[in-house]
Amino acid sequence: MIETTTAPFPTIRLRPWLGILATAAAxxxxxxxxxxxxxxxxxxxxxxxxYVHVPTAWLAYLAFVVVFLASVGWLWTRRPWFDALxxxxxxxxxxxxxxxxxxxxxxAKPTWGVWWTWDPRLVTTAVMFCMYLGYLLLRSLSSDFExxxxxxxxxxxxxxxxxxxxxxxxxxxxxxxxxxxVARIGASPALDAQMGMTLGVSVIAFTLVYFALLVxxxxxxxxxxxxxxxxxx
Amino acid sequence: MSPLGRALLVAARxxxxxxxxxxxxxxxxxxxxxxxxxxxxxxxxGRARQPDVASGVYWIAxxxxxxxxxxxxxxxxxxxxxxxxxxxxxxxxxxxxxxxVLALGAILLVVAAAAGVxxxxxxxxxxxxxxxxxxxxxxxVLALPPxxxxxxxxxxxxxxxxxxxxxxxxxxxxxxxVAASQGSAAALTGDGPAAxxxxxxxxxxxxxxxxxxxxxxxxxxx
Numbered sequence: 001m002i003e004t005t006t007a008p009f010p011t012i013r014l015r016p017w018l019g020i021l022a023t024a025a026a027x028x029x030x031x032x033x034x035x036x037x038x039x040x041x042x043x044x045x046x047x048x049x050x051y052v053h054v055p056t057a058w059l060a061y062l063a064f065v066v067v068f069l070a071s072v073g074w075l076w077t078r079r080p081w082f083d084a085l086x087x088x089x090x091x092x093x094x095x096x097x098x099x100x101x102x103x104x105x106x107x108a109k110p111t112w113g114v115w116w117t118w119d120p121r122l123v124t125t126a127v128m129f130c131m132y133l134g135y136l137l138l139r140s141l142s143s144d145f146e147x148x149x150x151x152x153x154x155x156x157x158x159x160x161x162x163x164x165x166x167x168x169x170x171x172x173x174x175x176x177x178x179x180x181x182v183a184r185i186g187a188s189p190a191l192d193a194q195m196g197m198t199l200g201v202s203v204i205a206f207t208l209v210y211f212a213l214l215v216x217x218x219x220x221x222x223x224x225x226x227x228x229x230x231x232x233x
Numbered sequence: 234m235s236p237l238g239r240a241l242l243v244a245a246r247x248x249x250x251x252x253x254x255x256x257x258x259x260x261x262x263x264x265x266x267x268x269x270x271x272x273x274x275x276x277x278x279g280r281a282r283q284p285d286v287a288s289g290v291y292w293i294a295x296x297x298x299x300x301x302x303x304x305x306x307x308x309x310x311x312x313x314x315x316x317x318x319x320x321x322x323x324x325x326x327x328x329x330x331x332x333x334v335l336a337l338g339a340i341l342l343v344v345a346a347a348a349g350v351x352x353x354x355x356x357x358x359x360x361x362x363x364x365x366x367x368x369x370x371x372x373x374v375l376a377l378p379p380x381x382x383x384x385x386x387x388x389x390x391x392x393x394x395x396x397x398x399x400x401x402x403x404x405x406x407x408x409x410x411v412a413a414s415q416g417s418a419a420a421l422t423g424d425g426p427a428a429x430x431x432x433x434x435x436x437x438x439x440x441x442x443x444x445x446x447x448x449x450x451x452x453x454x455x
Contacts, residue, residue, distance in 0.1 A: 075452055124407070131404040138401065141391045151387045154453040155401065158383065158445055165408065 015215050022212040025205035029198070037198040049107040054199060055206035056100040060125075061163050063093025063210065064132065071156030074149055080225050083149040086156055088217035090135055092210055097129045124166040131159045145228055236331075239324055243332020244339070250309060251340060257305030258340055261298035265348035268294040269355055282356040288417035291352055292373065292410055298344045299377045300399050303337055303385045311389075326451035330382060334446070337378040345374045361423030369420055369428055372435035373413030379442035380405050383450050409438055 033051035040047035066089040073082035104122065105115045116122065135155050142148035191199065234242070251258055272290045273281040280286055310316040319325045349370060352358060360366055384401040388394045416431030 075449065127404045127407050130400075134397075134401045134404065138387065138391065138397060141393060141397065147390070150453055151391070154383075154387055154449050157449055158405065158442075161441065161445075162404070 015212075015219070018208065018212040018215055022205070022208035025201070025208050029202040029205035032198040032201050037195050038192065040195075043111060046107065046110045049103055050195075051198060051202040053100065053103040053107060055203045056096045056103055058203055059096040059206055059210050060093055060100050060128070061167070062207070063089045063096060064128070064160060064163055066214075067093065067132075067135075067156045068160035071153035074153045075157075078146075080145075080149070083145075083152070084218045084221035084225065085214075086149075086152060087136075087139060087221060088214050090132055090139075090152075090156070091217060092213050094129065094132050094136060096206075096210070097125065097132065101125060101129065121166070124162070128159075128162045128166050131162055135159060145225070236324055236327060239322075239328035240331035240335060243319060243328045244335035247306060247332060247336030248339060251306070251336070254309075257302040258343065260305065261301045261340070261344045262347055264301060265294040265298050265344055266351055268297075269348060269351050273356065278356075282358060284358075284418040284421035285414070287352055287356055287358055288414045288421065291348060291417065292413045294348055295341065295345050295374065295413075296377065296403075296406060296410060297399075298348075299337065299341055299381045300402065302340050302344070303333070303378075303381045304395060304398065306333060306337065307385050307389065316389075327447065330386065330446060330450045333382045333385075334378040334443070337382060338375055341374045341377060342371075345370055358421060360421055362420045362425055362428060365425055365428035365432070366417060366420035368432045369413060369416035369435065372432050372439065373409065373416070376409045376413070376435045376439040376442070377406070379439060379446045380409070383442065383446045386450050387453050405442075409435065412438065 029051065033048055037048065037051070039045055067086050070082045070086035070089060073079070074086065101122075104125075108117070109115050135152060138155060139148055139152050142151060268290060272287070275281075276286055281290075307316075310319075316329070319329050322328070353360070381398070381402055384398050384405070388397040388401065391397055412431045412434040416428050416435065419425075419427035419431060
């Protein structure tokens with residue numbers, strides 16, 4: 001038997017602060033990325049896409065790791081809070097994975113000469129995108145709350161295997177995509193200090209946006225769960 | 234009865250059911266045969282017998298065959314409510330998953346062997362390393378059931394299950410498809426070390442998804 005609570009989630013208290021912080025951080029990151037950071041000696045201003053591309057990549061990974069943790073939480077405790085966290089994070093993860101691919105494509109055209117190429121990093125990212133679209137499709141096709149949450153949790157746990165495949169694909173296979181610039185195993189980031197600082201602020205700003213969206217979406221899910229409870233009663 | 238005994242019992246039941254009414258096997262054999270024939274029409278006889286093209290089409294055919302056989306197996310169980318009876322038994326969920334994986338693996342070995350023989354004769358393929366090719370085919374086939382049964386279980390009583398299972402399976406099976414296609418092509422062209430490396434990846438893939446499936450999939454069986 002599922003104990004569905006209609007009480008607000010603990011994160012709801014943070015809602016206004018997160019929104020304000022995320023907006024301020026986004027404005028600061030935009031200024032740093034567009035004005036403060038120096039122009040790249042080789043690529044010119046085109047490289048500034050990195051301040052969107054890398055943070056969205058990070059958020060895609062983060063969102064799907066959160067889906068994994070929330071899925072384990074649901075199977076372990078059967079608390080609806082975890083299911084709400086999983087669906088909220090999955091939806092935002094799909095959004096940011098889409099942005100990740102689009103930003104990469106915009107960067108690829110002037111640097112590689114094509115919008116898309118059959119590169120391992122691009123293909124594995126597209127596969128990850130499809131995998132989590134499948135996750136959302138599976139959820140949308142199940143009407144019973146508990147069954148939907150359990151099915152989705154199992155898929156959420158299994159799909160996480162794809163994240164290291166995406167990140168390490170550039171090391172395992174011949175790739176035109178550059179090797180990891182920031183998250184390098186056993187080495188410091190290969191980036192100018194000013195660029196690195198701008199990238200760090202962008203990552204923080206995007207992460208705050210992720211958490212702000214997550215809290216809003218979880219509140220929506222809480223209302224849906226409460227409505228479900230009322231319809232059952 | 235031990236967990237392995239229960240799994241073998243479910244697998245034996247699956248195989249007997251398939252032998253009594255082999256519509257899953259027949260559909261898979263017909264489908265893979267058709268694909269091998271269509272391959273030479275689509276690519277032309279010259280290109281179709283190139284190792285990378287022949288391997289890629291062969292593994293896509295086996296992958297779809299796995300979906301067909303698994304779908305038929307679960308349809309049969311749902312039609313006669315056999316699945317509910319198996320789940321009701323002690324350890325039934327684990328046995329159901331493991332038994333289905335074993336049975337699907339056995340049926341796919343038959344399908345893969347038939348499709349392989351057909352490809353070799355119709356496309357006149359030269360095999361440089363038959364031992365390595367057999368190893369890649371064996372591990373490539375064994376890597377399929379843990380994922381296909383897993384997604385079939387997740388989508389068991391979902392609307393539009395026929396569409397959902399491939400949508401969920403194929404992204405997960407990308408490493409299997411790449412490794413099996415590349416490994417087979419390497420064995421055909423005589424690149425022994427590459428064939429063995431891809432075979433190792435297939436073995437690891439089967440192991441990881443087998444363990445994952447046995448650990449969490451029983452929780453999803455309704």
